[in-house]
Amino acid sequence: MKQKRAFPADPIGRYRELLSEKEAALLESSLINPAxxxxxxxxxxxxxxxxxxxxxxxxxxxxxxxxxxxxxxxxxxxxxxxxxxxxxxxxxxxxxDAASMLPVELFEPVETTEPLILDLTASPGGKTAHLASRFHDRGLILANDGTSSRIPALTSTLKNWGAACSAVTNFPGERFGQWFPETFDLVLLDAPCSMENLHPGEKNKRDIKPPERSRLAQRQVQLLMSALQACKVGGQVVYSTCTLAPEEDEGVVDTILRLTGHAVTITPAAQRLGVQAPGLESAFGQTFSPETVKSLRLWPHRLRTSGFFSAHFRKNSSLPGQSRESPTRPYLPSHIIPLGRKDQEFLISHFAANYGVDLTNLLEGQALTLGLFKQSVYLLPHILENSFAGLPVNSSGLRLGDYAESGFEPSLEWTTRYGKLITGNRYNLSPDNFLRWSRGEDVPYENAVEPARGTILVMISPEGYVAGTGRMSSRGIKNLLPRHLALKS
The missing domain is CATH 3.30.70.1170 (Sun protein; domain 3)
Structure with a gap:
């Protein structure tokens, strides 16, 4: 017999005193069912x-x-x-979670078509991917995370999303303000926090003691100051956490406003988005700046999301701070190198003839260049080399494809990202064959005119979306989907 979810005697805990009796009842009721x-x-x-x-x-x-x-x-x-x-x-x-979609939506449109964007604590990359699509995968997103074990998840998310104008770094976020003062048009800080979002479905939650909460808040202030220093004058910074702890939310905003004076203002972004979720003016005996009400505090019962906090800042003038030289690394043969002219000409011809794609147009439209790493060719954001030459990066750009014995094979990430441009070597899957294909199985070739063996086909789902690539063989179409992406039977 399935047991009902066990709840603590008071699931709201210390947050009860921050709400009216009516709102506390609504919050408690909302926690019965997760967002x-x-x-x-x-x-x-x-x-x-x-x-x-x-x-x-x-x-x-x-x-x-x-x-x-x-x-x-x-x-x-x-x-x-x-x-x-x-x-x-x-x-x-x-x-x-719908609440986690809020921070990127707080950014206002930018005038430049090639924005420089910094995601200071980016892994696992959901908000970084949101930035890529919100700003049309143009310019450059520098996606940083200070924890090396979190870099693979970040890299995987950006690859899967198809973010060509991005690069991943692994440095303490507190240093970027000194390394790159007044450099970025937009900076996102989704800060490490206590994760007190009152989500009933999350396991292994532990109590956060006051000393730890204080240390978290201190680090959040340091990270937010770094974000503001790295932001251009006139630029925007968004601060967010997945906690409802006022010490890490309004308390951090209050500290920043006191430290920066008129150099930084918090904007009433909630009005623009039509979200009614004002920040607190006081909590647990502490009174905050009246400006903190312009931040957004998403109680779970307000929009039926997990608990969340966010604030949008505009930088009005320079902030004091000591600049330091950013890290660099010498050239090594293992690094990506520019693709030679003849190879570029070959690929331009190859993609036009086989897939109907004007590669020159694609590169110029997104200000991308081509780079070679071993047998793989990458689309790389031109602005990375121009503005951050020598900066050690863990990964950058999007893999275009690989040189193989049978010729050049486009990558899965390129074909899914630019599928709307591909007109050649497409193969439409029937609903039954799509199910087989999704499970990683090979499928028969059922068209009248059969392409040459070894031809890489772009597989199209019944709805018209790229479902991967396949290689033509004597037995049909060999499924090239990576095993970890295939669905279990």
Missing amino acids: PTAIRVNPLKAEPRQLSEEMSHKYQWDLQPVPHCRDGFTMTSSLIPPGHTLEGRLGYFYIQ
Whole structure:
């Protein structure tokens, strides 16, 4: 017999005194059922409304738009979980709590077509991917995380999302303000926190003691100061946490406003998004700046999300601070090198002839260059070399494909990212063959004119989306999907 979820005697705990009796009752009631699953569609790969409708029909999902994110949808019911679909595994959408979609949406449009963006504590990369799609994968996103063990998850997310104009670094976020003062148009700090979001579905939560909470708040202030120093005058910084602890939320904002004076202002971004979730003016005996009410505090019962906090800052003038030289590394043969002219000409001809893609147009449109690493060719953001030459990066750009015995083979991440441009060597999968393909199985070739053996085909789902690549063989089409992406039978 299935046991009911066990709740603590008072699931709200110390937060009860921050709410009216009515709101506390609403909050307690909302914790009985966790916030619904939500997805954010990747507009770099698909039109969000269209894909949401197609997936709703295909997988029997009941999707409702997220009010503060045009690409987001909450899932009130589903026959098949979103993580058990090939579209999800190929980066057509990202599973993310609706509250976590808020920070990137707080940024206002920028005037430049090639913004410099810093994500200071980026892993696992959901918000970084959101930045890439929100700003059309142009310019450069420097996605940093200070913990080396978290870098693989970040790199994987950006690869799966198709973020070509990005680079991943592994440095303490506190140093960027000194290394790159007044450099970035936009800076996102989704800060490490106590994670007190009152989400009933999360296991292994532990009590946070006051000394630890104090240390967290001190580090958050240091990171936010670094973010503000790295931001250009006139630029924007968004601060967010997945905790409702005032010490880490309004308390940090209050400290920053006192330290920076008129150099930094907090903006009433909630009005622009139509979200009613004002920050606190006081908590647990501490009174905050009146400006903190302009921040956003998402109690779980307000928008049926996990608990969350965010604030949008505008930098008005320079901040004092000592600049230091950023780290560099010497050239090594193992690094990516510029692709030679003849190789570039070959690839331009190859992609035009085989896939109908004007590679020159693509490169110029996103200010990308081509680089070679071993047998792989990468699309690289030109601005990375111009503005951050020599900066040690863990990864950068998007893999275009690989030189193989049979010729040049386009990568899975390139074909899914730029599938809308591909007109040649496409193969349409029937619904039955799509199911087989999703499980990693080979499928028969059923068209009248058979291409040459070894030809790399771009496989198209019944809805018209790239579902991977396959190699033509004497037995049909060999499935080239990586095993970890294939669905279990």
